[in-house]
Amino acid sequence: MSINIVNISKKFGSFEALKDINLTINTGELVALLGPSGSGKTTLLRIIAGLEYADAGEILINEREMISRKIRERKVGFVFQHYALFRNMTVFENVAFGLKVRPRGLRPPKNEITGRVHELLRLVQLESHAERYPRQLSGGQRQRVALARALAVEPSVLLLDEPFGALDARVRIELRRWLRKLHDELHITSVFVTHDQDEALEVADKVVVMNAGRIEQTGGPEEVYDNPASPFVFNFLGAVNIFHGRVHDGCAHIGSLKIDSREHVDVPDTMVVGYVRSHDIDIGRTATGGSSIPARVRTIHRVGNIVRVELLPDDGQGAVEAEITRDRLNELNLQEGEGVHIRPKKVKVFIEDYQI
Amino acid sequence: MNDAIKQTIAFVKSKKAAARITEPLPVRIILTSLALLFVGLFLVVPLVSVFTMAFNKGMEVYFASLVEQDALSAIKLTLITAAIAVPLNLLFGLTASWAIAKFEFRGKYFLISLIDLPFAVSPVISGFIFVLLFGSHSLLSPWLEAHDIKILFAVPAIVLATVFVTFPFVARELIPVMAANGNEEEEVALTLGAGGWKTFFRVTLPGVKWGLLYGVILCNARAMGEFGAVSVVSGHIRGETATMPLHVEILYNEYNFTAAFAVASLLAMLAVVTLAAKKFVEWKSSGRFTPQLNTERRESGSSGVDL
Numbered sequence: 001m002s003i004n005i006v007n008i009s010k011k012f013g014s015f016e017a018l019k020d021i022n023l024t025i026n027t028g029e030l031v032a033l034l035g036p037s038g039s040g041k042t043t044l045l046r047i048i049a050g051l052e053y054a055d056a057g058e059i060l061i062n063e064r065e066m067i068s069r070k071i072r073e074r075k076v077g078f079v080f081q082h083y084a085l086f087r088n089m090t091v092f093e094n095v096a097f098g099l100k101v102r103p104r105g106l107r108p109p110k111n112e113i114t115g116r117v118h119e120l121l122r123l124v125q126l127e128s129h130a131e132r133y134p135r136q137l138s139g140g141q142r143q144r145v146a147l148a149r150a151l152a153v154e155p156s157v158l159l160l161d162e163p164f165g166a167l168d169a170r171v172r173i174e175l176r177r178w179l180r181k182l183h184d185e186l187h188i189t190s191v192f193v194t195h196d197q198d199e200a201l202e203v204a205d206k207v208v209v210m211n212a213g214r215i216e217q218t219g220g221p222e223e224v225y226d227n228p229a230s231p232f233v234f235n236f237l238g239a240v241n242i243f244h245g246r247v248h249d250g251c252a253h254i255g256s257l258k259i260d261s262r263e264h265v266d267v268p269d270t271m272v273v274g275y276v277r278s279h280d281i282d283i284g285r286t287a288t289g290g291s292s293i294p295a296r297v298r299t300i301h302r303v304g305n306i307v308r309v310e311l312l313p314d315d316g317q318g319a320v321e322a323e324i325t326r327d328r329l330n331e332l333n334l335q336e337g338e339g340v341h342i343r344p345k346k347v348k349v350f351i352e353d354y355q356i
Numbered sequence: 357m358n359d360a361i362k363q364t365i366a367f368v369k370s371k372k373a374a375a376r377i378t379e380p381l382p383v384r385i386i387l388t389s390l391a392l393l394f395v396g397l398f399l400v401v402p403l404v405s406v407f408t409m410a411f412n413k414g415m416e417v418y419f420a421s422l423v424e425q426d427a428l429s430a431i432k433l434t435l436i437t438a439a440i441a442v443p444l445n446l447l448f449g450l451t452a453s454w455a456i457a458k459f460e461f462r463g464k465y466f467l468i469s470l471i472d473l474p475f476a477v478s479p480v481i482s483g484f485i486f487v488l489l490f491g492s493h494s495l496l497s498p499w500l501e502a503h504d505i506k507i508l509f510a511v512p513a514i515v516l517a518t519v520f521v522t523f524p525f526v527a528r529e530l531i532p533v534m535a536a537n538g539n540e541e542e543e544v545a546l547t548l549g550a551g552g553w554k555t556f557f558r559v560t561l562p563g564v565k566w567g568l569l570y571g572v573i574l575c576n577a578r579a580m581g582e583f584g585a586v587s588v589v590s591g592h593i594r595g596e597t598a599t600m601p602l603h604v605e606i607l608y609n610e611y612n613f614t615a616a617f618a619v620a621s622l623l624a625m626l627a628v629v630t631l632a633a634k635k636f637v638e639w640k641s642s643g644r645f646t647p648q649l650n651t652e653r654r655e656s657g658s659s660g661v662d663l
Contacts, residue, residue: 088565101549
């Protein structure tokens with residue numbers, strides 16, 4: 001079922017949590033709402049679920065207006081970061097809850113409920129834990145129970161609020177891949193909130209980057225990573241280096257670099273900022289006219305197969321971090337304190353008045 | 357001296373320093389015996405003396421003073437009072453703590469202080485408030501007399517005074533428990549299709565049941581044992597408006613020590629049973645409700661009422 005978010009705004013006191021949000025989520029998509037804390041992503045999710053009221057705007061699920069409907073009429077499955085399992089109930093009772101509280105006429109018979117719960121527990125690979133209490137489960141198991149419980153009522157959409165946020169690094173990677181697999185089987189329209197860009201880029205069909213109550217960019221994981229629409233998106237989706245310079249006649253001049261910048265051809269002589277990802281910087285022994293900056297190696301950190309080299313440009317700009325492979329490092333035979341040349345492979349130029 | 361030896365010496369020294377954190381043996385013995393002496397003198401000796409005094413003329417006299425007409429009516433009145441006051445305050449405590457822990461509203465902190473009021477004022481003053489309200493010189497008295505309603509020096513005033521004095525017990529116990537449990541379980545229940553009542557009875561109430569029981573036990577103990585406020589409003593009418601504590605006082609003033617202590621021994625037993633029940637609930641709830649993830653709660657999570 002599709003979700004349409006139309007002109008949603010929300011204030012908490014004088015704090016604007018959401019400013020005129022518009023977003024369409026298509027049937028069967030797995031969408032990530034990605035942003036730093038305070039960007040409004042959780043608030044938006046809670047408004048879709050009906051756990052929070054919007055000050056203005058509309059929510060449509062499957063083309064039907066939802067704002068005036070009660071939570072229980074919306075048929076959304078909601079999964080919390082801290083699982084929110086019913087602690088006085090067993091795993092089985094937790095999953096069965098949504099079916100058991102149905103009005104008498106709509107409630108399935110007992111054996112049907114039992115069958116359905118076991119089927120779901122099999123799906124989340126917890127069938128042998130049916131009689132355990134939540135406190136006897138690990139974090140990853142609890143979150144899978146929460147997921148099974150949400151799926152039990154056959155929701156039209158599944159909403160997950162930082163579903164892996166409370167888990168340790170290894171479990172969260174396992175669980176997010178498992179969620180992706182599960183989604184590929186069930187095809188239920190799902191929205192999950194996260195502040196972890198790896199999670200969003202790896203799992204989602206579509207990433208919605210949010211900042212300060214607004215949507216900065218919506219697109220596929222590769223699209224938002226390769227073509228960030230704003231410095232914020234660029235910065236949020238991974239480590240970045242900043243170079244200051246000027247643009248005129250569609251060409252940006254940053255130190256000794258000359259970068260073709262056709263989208264700014266109409267812009268009069270202006271200050272610009274060039275953004276370069278750490279892995280898009282190569283280091284060379286020799287200068288290449290117009291595409292390298294002379295610098296000095298400050299430190300070399302080896303992290304597994306990746307080497308992070310901190311460089312100080314000779315023109316006095318801030319420190320630059322390059323990420324190269326160990327092979328490349330050995331090839332160059334770099335030493336700390338040496339003079340080298342920074343060669344950015346891919347620079348994205350934004351006009352200066354954008355601020356991160 | 358080489359470095360390894362130096363390190364070993366430093367390590368041993370630090371071990372000694374760690375050991376010194378606990379007090380030396382004589383100090384521990386003195387402090388412990390002081391505490392035990394204090395407990396013995398102020399708690400055990402009086403309790404034992406109540407029972408020795410009660411039984412000092414033999415079992416027959418003891419039981420005779422308990423089944424005597426006035427004693428029976430005092431026991432009955434105490435039970436009736438508790439039977440009204442405890443459910444009322446249970447209901448009030450549940451609703452008040454639910455409102456305070458789960459919602460943000462204006463005047464919330466004022467309400468919290470108001471709940472504490474009966475703890476802050478002397479029970480005698482609490483009783484006096486009802487004398488001022490319903491006494492023969494009060495504004496209400498002409499109306500009460502016209503309708504032939506008797507409140508003061510009768511059962512209604514005793515119940516009212518008891519309700520007032522035991523007002524905070526249940527709410528005080530529940531507010532922190534409910535605040536710690538947060539709203540997420542209820543929110544999940546709502547998204548799963550449960551209505552308000554189902555959510556309350558299946559999710560909220562089971563989540564606080566041990567805290568609730570604990571509050572009820574304390575509330576009941578106080579309701580049965582209350583002396584000050586009840587004494588002011590009851591009028592001490594023997595066989596009619598005397599609760600157990602008041603009956604003990606009446607008997608004592610008549611130098612009927614054995615009977616006084618016999619009735620007092622019932623109250624003492626109530627106290628012992630209450631303590632045992634309290635311990636049981638504490639033991640039960642500590643096993644069950646080590647909070648799932650209190651430290652990791654969402655920043656915007658539980659309203660965090662701090663009492």
